[in-house]
Amino acid sequence: MMARIKGLALSRDARAPRSTEAVVEPFAWLAGAHKDQLALCDSLEAIADNLPDIDREICAYAARMLGPLLRELHAGEEGLVFAWIERWHSADASLAAMLEQLKYEHCEDECYAEELTEMLARLGAADASVNAETAGYMLRGFFTNVRRHIVFERECLRGLLSRHGSERPGTLPA
Secondary structure, three states, rough: HHHHHOOOOHHHHHHHHHOOOOOOOHHHHHHHHHHHHHHHHHHHHHHHHOOOOOOOHHHHHHHHHHHHHHHHHHHHHHHHHHHHHHHOOOOOOHHHHHHHHHHHHHHHHHHHHHHHHHHHHHHHHHOOOOHHHHHHHHHHHHHHHHHHHHHHHHHHHHHHHHHHHHOOOOOOOO
């Protein structure tokens, strides 16, 4: 049954790199993380689309996975990709400002995910007080924002890579 919900577990490529692991190419890692985040968004959209008739087990599973998954992806992104950008482009104030904004958005997304986790857990527990319309609105607000964030990152980083092609460790997918 859980196989029906894709994106609620990290792919091997998108796990945050551990200090004992081989050096990971930052932008290839980010492409995998984006793929996992988009699969997560698809899964949450499927839950929203089926409201009020939901699979309680899937909601409970989503409640357990959402926060840890998002935190791990953000930690990898900030620790690997953003660190690479900061190392190679430390003199570029506009890039520093962009990275600070993206980190702030990560924090906002993680806070929003906490609220979603509570609501998904309540749905999973068959809490009749959960308003399906409100739940759908919350889910759609979250995954729409995550998808927008990914598009912004891809466009900004694609521009960075095109300006600094000789220094880049890899490329982002189309």
